Amino acid sequence: MPKLGMTPIRRQELIEATIETIAELGYQKTTLTHISKRAGLSSGIISHYFGSKQELIEASVRYLIGELKRDLLKSLGEREVSAEERLMLIVEANFSSTQIASANTKNWLTFWSQSMHDPMLKRLQRVNSKRLANNLLFSFKELLPIEQAKKAALTTAAMIDGFWLRFALSHELSMNHQQAIGFCKGYIKQIIESQEVHEIL
Known part of the structure; x- marks a missing residue:
């Protein structure tokens, strides 16, 4: 025992x-x-x-998803942050040292690939994707009209996933994770500034 x-x-x-x-x-x-x-x-x-091995694999996926959530909560802390700051922290959390660690990136890539064939992993992948989109939408709704907020959240989520995948698959590319963060943050700033200009006009 x-x-x-x-x-x-x-x-x-x-x-x-x-x-x-x-x-x-x-x-x-x-x-x-x-x-x-x-x-x-x-x-x-x-x-x-x-x-079983399958249950252990699923527990490992849940652990990695939990690590991503913990990275974000750690960066937020207990301080008050604006909607724009929160969006930037979400981007940073997805490219934190934990998320881009070699073993973790290989496992994320493996799980994404396996989710096309495994119903449980597919469900977990959907949960993770939905959580990212919802977290982004929560902040964008404070800055943009609802339909624009939805579009911005989905686009930002796609950019985060796309740049993360690009970085993870090829370290020979000139891009590094800081550049990926910069591109994602740049898009967010552009959307917010466009809305501010629209309101002024």
Whole structure:
């Protein structure tokens, strides 16, 4: 029987081992044996805490999604921020050191690819995409008419995903994550400034 309080620790160790193993070997080649060996635990422990490889993979995706949320909440802190500042922080959170870490980018790419074939991963991918769009819309609604806000939120979300993907797939490109952040922030500023000019006129 596991010691009291060890369950969260063991689960986290297995999730981290899964992320590291998938980053090294790829989704198809990753086995429970590989994961348990990296974690320094027996294969039976995985069944005890997660039931199957699939459940462990899903838990790993939820962990990465949670990391993205934690990055944003950490940047927001408890201070009051304007709608425009909040939009900029959302962009930064999606390109934080956590999100562009090599192992994490490889896992995100893997999960996105697998979501086309796995219903649960597809659901998680949709939840994550919807959360980004809704977070952006919440702030844009304070700055723009509702229809423009919806369009701006969807466009910004697409830019974030697109630039992140471009950065993740090729480090040979001249673009780096700071440039990607700059492009996304530039679009947001342009939309806001256009609305301000329209209101003045």
